[in-house]
Amino acid sequence: MLVALLPGDGIGPEVIEQTVRVLHAVCGDALTFEEAPVGGAAYKASGHPLPDATLDLAKRADAILFGAVGDPDCDALERRLRPEQAILGLRKELGLFANLRPAKLFAELADASALRPEVAAAIDMVIVRELNGDVYFGEKGMRTTPAGRRQGYDVMSYDEDEVARIARVGFETARARKGRLCSVDKANVLETSQLWRDVVIEISADYPDIALSHMYVDNCAMQLVRNPGQFDVIVTGNLFGDILSDQASMCAGSIGMLPSASLDSAGKGLYEPIHGSAPDIAGQGKANPLATILSAAMMLRYSLNRPADADRIEAAVAKALAGGARSPDLGGALTTAQMGEAVLAAL
Ligand SMILES: NC(=O)c1ccc[n+]([C@@H]2O[C@H](COP(=O)([O-])OP(=O)(O)OC[C@H]3O[C@@H](n4cnc5c(N)ncnc54)[C@H](O)[C@@H]3O)[C@@H](O)[C@H]2O)c1
Ligand SMILES: CC(C)[C@H](C(=O)O)[C@@H](O)C(=O)O
Numbered sequence: 027m028l029v030a031l032l033p034g035d036g037i038g039p040e041v042i043e044q045t046v047r048v049l050h051a052v053c054g055d056a057l058t059f060e061e062a063p064v065g066g067a068a069y070k071a072s073g074h075p076l077p078d079a080t081l082d083l084a085k086r087a088d089a090i091l092f093g094a095v096g097d098p099d100c101d102a103l104e105r106r107l108r109p110e111q112a113i114l115g116l117r118k119e120l121g122l123f124a125n126l127r128p129a130k131l132f133a134e135l136a137d138a139s140a141l142r143p144e145v146a147a148a149i150d151m152v153i154v155r156e157l158n159g160d161v162y163f164g165e166k167g168m169r170t171t172p173a174g175r176r177q178g179y180d181v182m183s184y185d186e187d188e189v190a191r192i193a194r195v196g197f198e199t200a201r202a203r204k205g206r207l208c209s210v211d212k213a214n215v216l217e218t219s220q221l222w223r224d225v226v227i228e229i230s231a232d233y234p235d236i237a238l239s240h241m242y243v244d245n246c247a248m249q250l251v252r253n254p255g256q257f258d259v260i261v262t263g264n265l266f267g268d269i270l271s272d273q274a275s276m277c278a279g280s281i282g283m284l285p286s287a288s289l290d291s292a293g294k295g296l297y298e299p300i301h302g303s304a305p306d307i308a309g310q311g312k313a314n315p316l317a318t319i320l321s322a323a324m325m326l327r328y329s330l331n332r333p334a335d336a337d338r339i340e341a342a343v344a345k346a347l348a349g350g351a352r353s354p355d356l357g358g359a360l361t362t363a364q365m366g367e368a369v370l371a372a373l
């Protein structure tokens with residue numbers, strides 16, 4: 027099985043390196059890897075953040091393991107050339123509309139959570155984030171108002187089919203877990219959210235076994251801190267899901283802990299940590315690779331049909347943490363490579 031490795035920028039290559047070591051240890055020769063540049067690294071090498079050859083590899087591969095993109099050197103580029111366009115392009119070109127972001131507290135990390143240990147202990151949720159629509163992909167641009175002022179605009183829209191297909195992923199995810207789905211929107215203000223809520227309620231007729239609730243996104247941000255244990259599965263739009271998942275990560279200990287799977291309708295997937303390229307710590311061996319290692323476990327489970335290997339990796343991460351492995355974001359002093367070695371030792 028072919029895995030496309032897209033390390034990207036900043037800490038991306040550092041966390042991917044440790045993840046590949048773990049995959050070699052667990053899967054031996056069952057996986058072959060082919061690497062390609064993406065993001066700022068690709069722009070610097072070839073003038074485009076998502077070169078055709080990289081996109082071709084992503085399409086050919088059985089699964090994609092992605093590090094992170096984003097490079098301060100590229101901040102001034104026009105939008106289509108910025109590193110972040112590479113991940114947005116991959117999600118859109120490959121039809122990866124369903125982004126699963128599990129947030130759970132490893133028991134050993136109660137001290138690292140931003141929350142009181144007894145509140146944090148209850149965190150075990152999946153945020154199901156729509157990934158192909160919303161304000162991310164609407165018409166956008168810069169124009170001049172009649173009064174002569176510069177005006178930036180980004181159109182937020184969802185059509186009913188886009189909402190229905192992610193709602194079904196939310197209901198199915200809840201069905202495989204504790205049976206509770208909370209749909210998060212801003213239906214008190216936004217037309218897109220009003221449609222979102224209507225469609226989620228319509229789809230719920232097919233899932234009478236699931237307890238559906240609705241919550242406004244501002245309240246959800248507050249509830250994630252007040253009582254995160256109330257959430258089993260959250261289904262939400264692209265922008266809200268982006269923000270809420272970063273917040274949930276800190277409740278679960280660190281942004282360096284949260285993996286993700288971005289899936290199409292046929293099981294093809296891109297797997298990446300939810301964090302970015304972290305330019306502030308890049309090249310210093312400070313990055314926590316566990317979010318990427320846990321993303322690889324999701325890849326084995328969802329795209330490569332190796333659930334036992336996924337279980338082994340997740341158990342090894344828990345064991346490494348129980349043994350005291352802590353990178354700086356978790357309050358410790360282990361380097362990125364030492365964190366990888368702690369997982370290998372646990373295996
Ligand atoms: N999917 C992606 O590739 C992705 C995701 C988010 C941000 N980005 C990009 O990354 C760049 C930096 O963005 P940002 O600083 O807002 O977000 P970020 O997630 O890169 O970093 C936010 C903070 O968290 C820390 N952090 C992140 N990952 C960590 C890890 N594994 N271990 C320890 N600490 C970690 C960073 O040091 C930083 O202080 C930007 O260009 C942004 O667009 C890319
Ligand atoms: C880099 C950026 C485009 C991306 C997003 O907003 O989706 C990131 O924040 C993420 O969470 O994967």
Ligand SMILES: [Mg+2]
Pocket residue numbers: 268269272300
């Ligand atoms: Mg994000």
